[in-house]
Amino acid sequence: MEVEDKYKRLLIGQLREELSPKEQNELFAWVYESPQHKRLFYELKDIWDSSKIVRPRNEDRQQEEWAKLWTEIEKLEKQTNGSKGFLWSRNLREVYKIAAILVIAFSASWFLLNQFQKDEYNTLEVPYGARTNITLTDGTKIWLNSGTTFKYPAKLDQKDVDVFLEGEAFFEVAHLKNRKFNVKTSTINIQVLGTSFNVKSYDDDEQIEATLVNGSIRIDGQLDNKTIREPILLKPNQQATFVKGTTGFQVTRIAERNLHEDSAKAQEPTATPTESKASLTIFEKVKVEDYTSWKDHVLVFKSEPLMSLVRQMERWYDVKIEIKDESLKKSRYTGTFENETIEQAIEALSLSLPFDYTIDKNQIEILTKKNL
Template sequence: MNPKEKYQRLLNKYLLNECTPREAEELFDHLKKDEAGRLLLKNLQSGFKEEINQPKSIHPEISQHVWKKLEVNIQQQPVAKVYPFKRWISIAAAAIILITAGLFFFKSQPHITPLASRKERFKNDVAPGSNKATLTLANGAVIALNQAKNGLITKQGQTIINKVSNGLLSYKTLSSANNTIQYNTISTPKGGEYQVILPDGTAVWLNAASSLKFPTAFTGTERDVELTGEAYFEVAKNKAMPFKVTANNVKVEVLGTHFNVNAYDDESTLKTTLLEGSVKLSSGNEQVMLIPGQQGSLGRQGGNFQVATVDTDDAVAWKNGNFNFAKEDIQSILRKVAKWYNVDIVYQENAPKKQIWGTVSKFENVSEVLKMIELTGVAHFEIEGRRITVMK
């Protein structure tokens, strides 16, 4: 990791309150080396209040010479004090102002749309998604889980289904003897997410616009489920019964592990990211093993698996309440926005190609996400109902 990426990561972790004391000391030691860094440090402590309301004020001071300092190795010097972190949502949102590909500190002042004009363009705001899903039973009955009361939903064979709380569904098998296997499907719409505990104890977090088909009881020699969209799995260990996820033409086989599968139809590749344990990916005659910290990708047209070492936090940020943009282009970012906020994205011209680094809470209104992107100068937006227009 080069120095630029190193300090991007440290600032990102600090804004999410994930820095160790040593990492925070290193970041602050670096920031205190010149006037622009000290100004940023002061802004961090004050919560970016002035910069969010008057974004022009930050640009002149955060200048090119600070950026150049990130291009060289910087020796760590211990500091006596670790500054306290305050968890303001505005700080998490403001991360994207500073963490942009090739722009850790603004190299030049981008065009800033006047605030009044922005208010006019963003007057039709959209609230974030929430815990919403439907459960389709084996007999075809459909239950809207966000409208159901907590407690017993139904019983199928020897399996009882409970809504534990808002956003959490649980399956429990009372007896496997003579238990008729039936299949259920839990589906989230755009703007929805949900968690389900499967009959074997496996926990699954389902992202927006996704679905999981699974049996009401696991019997035989395998535990098979089918996924569309994206989900994070924490698989209950059972060496005698491997757990298999089928997503499009890729199969993920595990005994007990933590991993994320992104298999949205509008993405060009299917990605499996491993956090713990080991998994085997297969598609046709192609197979590959992953170890923790690796991501296996396969293009929709087939071919060979590509394996890369990645920051697993980026893959599961959605589960933890954030959008993480790690060298992503605006089209990729806005596909995530479209699913979570249930909006349509329309490009007035060709989509900008710049990549963006950053983190922003996904529990803000969509206007807050768009404002942060606008401050990078990459694009401007207009909200009309549930349509977002992207403009240069």
């Protein structure tokens, strides 16, 4: 049976409860005009109600969905058309069901896509040798260090906003009433209302750091196979340092911290790395500028193990550095790099530690330790 586009639209609108009283009167005048129209309407309504078809909101998607429905119905009508015509077919209900199933499948896939788009995330990847900063639509300011991947939702008007970090970032989170801002890493989760803090969480580092400048943050999550039982609350000038490990879980509080000096010991290679002990250290008094200076293009090292320092310089300068002499990996360096080139930085290191080195474009080899 051929149905005019006008009545197709009215049928769809009625099923979707979108018609005005005037349009409903026009539709039902057509429905009760003939037994065929009436049967068509109630068959469609029955299928609609029983199948619970997902109802997309996007108008273009609606039109595409229902155009598909009528196309499939007309196609099936031609296939089943006999002497009594489509509407009098004994398989009428089954034919409509088949058409509806096709639409349901389409609608469900659209619904999932729509939900994905509603929860769509933007991803920002900062390559080695670069740093950047962004301001989100809610006013939150974020600085991203080299080698960082940051994922954030396109819409920030939810009660809970989840962002995902792999790398290092400094956050100035805008305070919005009744809104929670959550920073999620592969290991820890940080929940804030409005505050400034630094998070360093690279997958290839043995250590994770969360340093609070002002406000307050709440940390939970899992350190390797050990869950943090009690959420950690940090106050300004405090730092939580997590050292990855495979056994045990040790929590320590230290009144003051000399940058990297204590945690660096945990980073030194051990004879039995498979038995390394996970640890969490809370430092009560931290000079936060030492941990946030990178966003102002300044690298600060204090008693930093060369092995850890090299990883940071690889990201900072986008180079590959290989330490040939194992004994050098435990050597420590204190200094500040601001506007130095990689050549100047390596030369400064070699004079301080000291060692021989070679540079071939972005490939650097730290050779043997010099005997003075």
